[in-house]
Amino acid sequence: MPDSRSEDRRPWSERSLAQLTLVRFREFIREPEAVFWTFAFPIILALGLGIAFRNKPADVVTIGAIHGTAARDSVVARLQHAHGLRVLSMDDSAAARALRTGEVALVVVASAGGAEYRFDDTRPEGRSARALVDDALQRAAGRKDPMSVSERKVREKGSRYIDFVVPGLLGMNIMGGGIWGLGFAIVEARRRNLLKRLVSTPMPRSHYLASFLFSRFFFLVLEIAVLVGSAALFFDVPVRGSVLQLFVVCLSSALAFGGMGLLIASRARTMEGVSGLMNLTMMPMWVLSGVFFSSSNFPRVAQPVIQALPLTATNNALRATMLQGAGWSAVAPSLAIVGAWLVVSFALALKLFRWR
Amino acid sequence: MANVPALKVEGLRKAYGDVVAVDGLDLTVNAGECFGLLGPNGAGKTTTIEICEGLTDPDAGVVEVLGQRWDHDERALRERLGIQLQETQLAEKLTVDETIRLFRSFYVRGRDVGDVIDVVQLGEKRSSRVGKLSGGQKQRLALACAIVGDPELLFLDEPTTGLDPQSRRQLWDLITELRASGRSIVLTTHYMDEAERLCDRVAIVDHGRIIALGAPRELIASLGAEHVVEFTTPEAPPGALDATRLRAIDGVMAVREHDGRWTLEVANLAQTVPALLAELQRLQLGLGELATHSATLEDVFVSLTGRQLRDA
Numbered sequence: 001m002p003d004s005r006s007e008d009r010r011p012w013s014e015r016s017l018a019q020l021t022l023v024r025f026r027e028f029i030r031e032p033e034a035v036f037w038t039f040a041f042p043i044i045l046a047l048g049l050g051i052a053f054r055n056k057p058a059d060v061v062t063i064g065a066i067h068g069t070a071a072r073d074s075v076v077a078r079l080q081h082a083h084g085l086r087v088l089s090m091d092d093s094a095a096a097r098a099l100r101t102g103e104v105a106l107v108v109v110a111s112a113g114g115a116e117y118r119f120d121d122t123r124p125e126g127r128s129a130r131a132l133v134d135d136a137l138q139r140a141a142g143r144k145d146p147m148s149v150s151e152r153k154v155r156e157k158g159s160r161y162i163d164f165v166v167p168g169l170l171g172m173n174i175m176g177g178g179i180w181g182l183g184f185a186i187v188e189a190r191r192r193n194l195l196k197r198l199v200s201t202p203m204p205r206s207h208y209l210a211s212f213l214f215s216r217f218f219f220l221v222l223e224i225a226v227l228v229g230s231a232a233l234f235f236d237v238p239v240r241g242s243v244l245q246l247f248v249v250c251l252s253s254a255l256a257f258g259g260m261g262l263l264i265a266s267r268a269r270t271m272e273g274v275s276g277l278m279n280l281t282m283m284p285m286w287v288l289s290g291v292f293f294s295s296s297n298f299p300r301v302a303q304p305v306i307q308a309l310p311l312t313a314t315n316n317a318l319r320a321t322m323l324q325g326a327g328w329s330a331v332a333p334s335l336a337i338v339g340a341w342l343v344v345s346f347a348l349a350l351k352l353f354r355w356r
Numbered sequence: 357m358a359n360v361p362a363l364k365v366e367g368l369r370k371a372y373g374d375v376v377a378v379d380g381l382d383l384t385v386n387a388g389e390c391f392g393l394l395g396p397n398g399a400g401k402t403t404t405i406e407i408c409e410g411l412t413d414p415d416a417g418v419v420e421v422l423g424q425r426w427d428h429d430e431r432a433l434r435e436r437l438g439i440q441l442q443e444t445q446l447a448e449k450l451t452v453d454e455t456i457r458l459f460r461s462f463y464v465r466g467r468d469v470g471d472v473i474d475v476v477q478l479g480e481k482r483s484s485r486v487g488k489l490s491g492g493q494k495q496r497l498a499l500a501c502a503i504v505g506d507p508e509l510l511f512l513d514e515p516t517t518g519l520d521p522q523s524r525r526q527l528w529d530l531i532t533e534l535r536a537s538g539r540s541i542v543l544t545t546h547y548m549d550e551a552e553r554l555c556d557r558v559a560i561v562d563h564g565r566i567i568a569l570g571a572p573r574e575l576i577a578s579l580g581a582e583h584v585v586e587f588t589t590p591e592a593p594p595g596a597l598d599a600t601r602l603r604a605i606d607g608v609m610a611v612r613e614h615d616g617r618w619t620l621e622v623a624n625l626a627q628t629v630p631a632l633l634a635e636l637q638r639l640q641l642g643l644g645e646l647a648t649h650s651a652t653l654e655d656v657f658v659s660l661t662g663r664q665l666r667d668a
């Protein structure tokens with residue numbers, strides 16, 4: 001019998017790889033929730049975080065001053081004009097309450113020829129209030145600064161919280177897209193007996209798996225463009241390194257998380273089972289891998305493990321590329337970690353995968 | 357090629373733990389034949405057909421499909437088969453057209469997607485989402501996916517289970533047409549009317565074995581009784597009527613009782629019914645219901661196992 005495959009004259013668009021990939025697109029865009037979580041959610045999150053943690057111009061500090069005696073009232077009057085301070089004149093008990101609730105950062109109790117500062121020295125506002133109040137009172141009392149200084153204000157973009165968090169959100173998004181995207185779709189197909197139905201046809205199994213990678217590739221480009229683009233537009237978040245390098249980092253990370261999604265889904269039969277496994281995999285990385293705050297906050301002994309996590313490596317490489325403009329050699333170690341996860345998870349997944 | 361059977365199975369055996377699903381099963385399906393596996397739920401029909409489809413590995417036995425074995429050239433064999441599983445929920449977000457197009461893409465040669473949609477009469481539903489189809493429409497879509505590769509041999513596992521009578525009849529017509537176009541078909545069912553109506557030959561399966569094999573007419577004829585008489589005697593005291601007494605009536609071939617309901621297999625109604633009524637009169641037993649029907653495969657199953665197909 002002649003090899004039937006060699007006689008295949010169908011256009012590529014009617015063949016299994018293209019059709020399976022089309023199915024992935026159709027299923028994705030017909031699922032409004034998935035579109036929201038993939039595209040809108042990270043932008044909304046970035047906006048929210050950007051607003052909450054925006055670097056405000058040096059804050060005005062509110063302090064309390066106890067009134068009553070002549071000395072005390074003159075201190076209130078002197079502080080009234082000091083730069084960066086708002087002074088509330090109050091009695092003893094009101095001042096104690098305001099200090100306790102954090103309404104004021106410091107309370108001044110003046111006496112003849114002196115003053116007492118009441119504040120919590122573990123709070124940054126308390127310490128800065130002390131410096132400001134003391135400065136104002138000493139100057140008013142006639143202090144002259146022995147050295148002259150000048151100021152130049154520098155607010156560098158790239159070192160703000162929003163700059164830190166956007167690459168983290170991108171990494172988190174890539175992880176979710178790979179693990180959720182493959183995990184749910186595959187287990188759902190297995191649960192519906194659809195996997196078995198597919199392997200009862202001559203469909204090459206590799207085409208089924210490849211269709212997920214192709215569609216991830218496409219959506220990845222969109223995700224990067226949307227998230228990095230809107231961060232640049234709304235917050236001026238920079239991309240200092242090469243866009244190609246950024247893309248390569250994202251792509252290898254997407255493949256690694258795709259492999260992990262495949263591995264998680266390789267045997268599970270129920271949605272509950274697979275969601276549990278996915279959360280168990282992702283939860284530690286959300287916390288440890290430096291999405292919202294730096295992973296260097298965790299104890300030193302835990303660092304080798306944390307640094308070996310795929311999301312940590314991804315986030316490090318993304319930050320190095322976007323914020324520091326680092327080159328290939330700087331991201332190579334992170335890429336090696338991501339690559340190791342990619343190879344191991346795919347190899348295991350293909351070995352364990354249950355089609356029927 | 358003409359003499360190669362569509363399917364040949366020898367000594368098939370499959371156990372799941374302690375449950376023996378298939379227990380030494382042999383059968384041959386001729387090319388161009390519509391062959392039915394008829395049996396109650398749990399008889400082992402799905403296990404058998406999925407072993408034949410190369411989806412389940414048997415513990416023992418040999419399967420030859422279209423003269424080929426599963427252990428080599430699986431892909432070439434799959435090009436020639438059409439398969440409908442007992443339970444496949446196709447992707448709900450795709451349309452009818454997209455689903456059939458997807459399945460068409462798996463086969464090098466196959467039928468035109470539009471033609472197949474017409475054959476299964478889903479033309480109006482072409483652009484509807486699968487999730488919005490009725491049960492019968494979903495089942496016809498599943499059939500469309502099975503035939504879009506233009507198969508020589510079609511495996512259908514319970515193609516009409518759970519459907520309303522009209523949808524069942526619609527599917528029966530489709531299967532009859534497929535049979536007429538020269539394809540070999542193997543189907544499973546637990547409906548005796550379906551097997552009688554569609555199949556050239558039927559294997560009655562129970563507990564993983566074939567307990568009867570032949571054309572539906574032959575199997576029914578093997579009862580030796582053309583008709584079945586069922587009756588009740590609601591006021592009769594227990595033991596007033598017994599099987600020996602009834603078997604003694606002229607023309608009664610077999611007697612069974614189940615929940616106070618008597619079933620007689622008889623050769624000739626005109627001869628036996630009056631004799632039965634006379635006997636009841638003589639015993640002074642009042643008649644409750646009396647019903648007769650021509651013998652069916654159901655009666656064959658009952659006569660072989662003592663159980664009904666439905667509630668076996």
Ligand SMILES: Nc1ncnc2c1ncn2[C@@H]1O[C@H](COP(=O)(O)OP(=O)(O)O)[C@@H](O)[C@H]1O
Pocket residue numbers: 372375376377395396397398399400401402403404
């Ligand atoms: N995957 C399985 N695991 C365990 N038992 C199974 C499995 N598949 C079938 N069985 C058992 O094998 C027997 C035959 O099942 P099946 O072939 O589905 O019967 P049918 O299709 O005739 O209803 C049943 O007792 C069923 O419970």
Ligand SMILES: [Mg+2]
Pocket residue numbers: 401402403442513514
């Ligand atoms: Mg079954």
